[in-house]
Amino acid sequence: MRFYQFILKNVLQRKARSALTMIGVAIAVTAVVALVGIADGFERSFRELYERRGVDLLVVRAGSSEHLSSSVPQQVGEQIRQLPGVRAVSPGLMDVVSFEQYNANLTSVALQGWAADSFLFDDLRLISGRRLQAGDENGVMLGMVLARNLGKTSGDKLEIANHFFTVAGVFESFNPLESGSAVLLIGTLQALMDRPNQVTGFQIILEDAADKKALLERVRQEIESLRNAQGRPWGIAATPTRDYVRSTSQIRMAEAMAWMTSIIALVIGAVGVLNTMIMSVFERTREIGILRAIGWRKTRVVRLILYESVLLSIAGAAAGIVAAVLLTRALTWWPLVNGLIRGDVSPQVIVQGFLIALAVGLIGGAYPAYRGAYLLPTEALRHE
Amino acid sequence: MSETPLLRTERLCKTYPDGQVNALVEVALSIRRGEHVALMGASGSGKSTLLNLLGGLDRPTSGAVFFEGRSLSDIPDLDRFRARNIGFVFQSFFLLPTLTALENVQVPMFEGPLSARQRSAKASELLKLVGMSHRLRHRPPQLSVGERQRIAIARALANDPPLLLADEPTGNLDSRTAAEVLDLFAHLHRDKGMTLVLVTHGQEVAERAERIVRMRDGRICCEGAALIPVSATER
Numbered sequence: 001m002r003f004y005q006f007i008l009k010n011v012l013q014r015k016a017r018s019a020l021t022m023i024g025v026a027i028a029v030t031a032v033v034a035l036v037g038i039a040d041g042f043e044r045s046f047r048e049l050y051e052r053r054g055v056d057l058l059v060v061r062a063g064s065s066e067h068l069s070s071s072v073p074q075q076v077g078e079q080i081r082q083l084p085g086v087r088a089v090s091p092g093l094m095d096v097v098s099f100e101q102y103n104a105n106l107t108s109v110a111l112q113g114w115a116a117d118s119f120l121f122d123d124l125r126l127i128s129g130r131r132l133q134a135g136d137e138n139g140v141m142l143g144m145v146l147a148r149n150l151g152k153t154s155g156d157k158l159e160i161a162n163h164f165f166t167v168a169g170v171f172e173s174f175n176p177l178e179s180g181s182a183v184l185l186i187g188t189l190q191a192l193m194d195r196p197n198q199v200t201g202f203q204i205i206l207e208d209a210a211d212k213k214a215l216l217e218r219v220r221q222e223i224e225s226l227r228n229a230q231g232r233p234w235g236i237a238a239t240p241t242r243d244y245v246r247s248t249s250q251i252r253m254a255e256a257m258a259w260m261t262s263i264i265a266l267v268i269g270a271v272g273v274l275n276t277m278i279m280s281v282f283e284r285t286r287e288i289g290i291l292r293a294i295g296w297r298k299t300r301v302v303r304l305i306l307y308e309s310v311l312l313s314i315a316g317a318a319a320g321i322v323a324a325v326l327l328t329r330a331l332t333w334w335p336l337v338n339g340l341i342r343g344d345v346s347p348q349v350i351v352q353g354f355l356i357a358l359a360v361g362l363i364g365g366a367y368p369a370y371r372g373a374y375l376l377p378t379e380a381l382r383h384e
Numbered sequence: 385m386s387e388t389p390l391l392r393t394e395r396l397c398k399t400y401p402d403g404q405v406n407a408l409v410e411v412a413l414s415i416r417r418g419e420h421v422a423l424m425g426a427s428g429s430g431k432s433t434l435l436n437l438l439g440g441l442d443r444p445t446s447g448a449v450f451f452e453g454r455s456l457s458d459i460p461d462l463d464r465f466r467a468r469n470i471g472f473v474f475q476s477f478f479l480l481p482t483l484t485a486l487e488n489v490q491v492p493m494f495e496g497p498l499s500a501r502q503r504s505a506k507a508s509e510l511l512k513l514v515g516m517s518h519r520l521r522h523r524p525p526q527l528s529v530g531e532r533q534r535i536a537i538a539r540a541l542a543n544d545p546p547l548l549l550a551d552e553p554t555g556n557l558d559s560r561t562a563a564e565v566l567d568l569f570a571h572l573h574r575d576k577g578m579t580l581v582l583v584t585h586g587q588e589v590a591e592r593a594e595r596i597v598r599m600r601d602g603r604i605c606c607e608g609a610a611l612i613p614v615s616a617t618e619r
Contacts, residue, residue, distance in 0.1 A: 001483075001486075001487045001490045001500060001503065001504065002500045003494055006483075006487075006491070006494075009482050009483065009487075010482065013482040286478065287480060290474075290478045290480070291491065292463065293439075293441055293466070293472050293478075294466070294467065294472060294491065294492040294539065294540075294542075295463055295464065295466040295467020295468070295470075295492050295495050295543065296463065296467075296491075296492075296494070296495060297461070297463040297464065297495065298463065300494065300495065376442070377441045377442075378436050378441050378442045381441075381474070381478070
């Protein structure tokens with residue numbers, strides 16, 4: 001018999017207790033992996049939205065941490081386009097609307113306003129209908145997730161903010177966020193939102209360069225020092241894509257919420273393991289006394305109890321991760337989610353889940369292990 | 385020059401703070417290598433406390449226990465010392481109920497140098513020695529009390545200790561099974577040269593020992609096969 005077999009037997013022989021502990025850890029790990037995974041997926045989706053298209057810089061109103069509240073005059077785009085090293089500029093206006101009249105769950109759907117010639121259209125795969133063209137003032141394109149949730153297809157009428165539009169086409173984007181949104185021409189959205197000549201920001205692609213970093217920095221500075229006709233600065237900030245995404249308030253909030261909920265789940269998980277292991281040590285006081293009497297060292301008793309608790313935690317983590325992956329996948333079909341959640345959980349988050357379970361096992365097992373190891377053999381043997 | 389005793393105690397005292405019970409009072413005892421000693425006495429006379437101190441399971445309040453001339457209080461790793469030098473047999477066997485006979489015997493060997501295969505082979509051998517080779521895969525609840533005590537004895541022999549300490553080893557056994565277990569002890573003593581110290585209430589059990597040490601109120605009151613009063617001995 002090997003030491004690990006001894007540990008395995010201890011865990012397997014106490015089926016009910018082991019199962020309950022594992023379930024406790026599994027629920028905690030499910031919460032952590034699902035929540036952190038969703039927050040992480042949200043950030044990845046957001047980043048991918050720009051990076052897959054090769055967007056290098058994002059220009060918004062300086063100091064606006066909230067993407068939607070940014071407002072920049074559209075003519076700034078023309079000035080940016082003139083700067084050396086800039087290959088393409090796409091203005092974008094964004095708003096969030098409710099489609100409760102079609103589906104009670106669709107309370108916040110992203111509406112995007114793009115220029116008819118924007119490079120942003122190039123990556124959309126048409127499923128039905130056609131791309132929006134200049135002059136399509138009453139046309140709208142729907143992402144496939146949104147179209148499914150609305151029950152609409154190309155040619156159908158769709159009411160947006162008391163105006164009726166015709167669905168010109170349904171598209172699939174590489175990005176779930178975009179597949180859950182609707183696209184209008186920018187002029188149409190400006191009129192709808194009563195924000196004439198205003199955009200939320202610009203997506204900028206730079207020319208290829210040997211020293212891209214230097215080019216990025218130069219263009220960034222040039223954009224920020226652009227001025228209006230009166231010679232006053234526009235008050236805009238140009239930020240590299242990755243930094244922009246990371247600083248976005250929704251993402252920071254989602255991450256903070258995920259971690260806060262996770263910490264609560266973890267504390268509950270660790271208390272569960274602690275409770276089980278302390279009960280186990282109490283129940284096995286005499287057994288530990290025997291092991292000590294026949295020559296087991298304190299360190300071996302510590303290892304026995306810690307390995308048992310870590311084994312329970314890791315087994316719970318495995319179950320919890322499977323549950324989290326299935327849950328995240330299932331959530332993508334929920335209309336309320338509407339593309340906000342990716343179906344995949346990144347390997348880093350899974351590794352994080354395992355490491356956290358390991359910590360839960362070690363923390364939950366530490367005190368019981370200490371107690372077990374320092375039991376006096378003679379007292380332990382007298383224990384009833 | 386006289387041979388160093390395997391075990392020797394010097395003014396050994398043990399006081400339990402709760403209730404100020406003087407469990408042992410200045411006990412002086414010497415046990416030769418290969419000797420078979422029975423510790424007798426009424427309940428509370430201190431014989432089990434003495435056995436625990438002899439085995440390094442507890443520390444004395446004052447005085448010392450010497451193993452081969454070395455004080456146990458000078459041994460830094462008493463666990464390792466116990467694992468190598470002492471086999472314990474208890475009245476209630478204290479086998480681990482979730483493990484088979486073969487596995488129970490291997491438990492003390494984890495602290496030794498043997499591989500898993502060697503541990504298993506040695507446990508098989510020891511179970512054969514105690515006449516339990518037909519019960520290797522049985523768990524304690526599936527065995528009779530006599531069989532359980534045999535397995536506990538095999539476990540006590542796992543690390544080839546020179547000393548076997550048994551606390552009421554036949555206390556839970558019927559007379560026939562008790563006799564079989566005592567035969568086994570006699571065999572270990574006679575053929576393997578083991579030193580045996582048995583705590584017992586039973587006169588018949590004690591009489592199979594070479595020497596009987598009788599205790600009363602934490603002191604040795606009589607010693608010797610013929611129950612000679614301690615004051616009459618030379619010690």
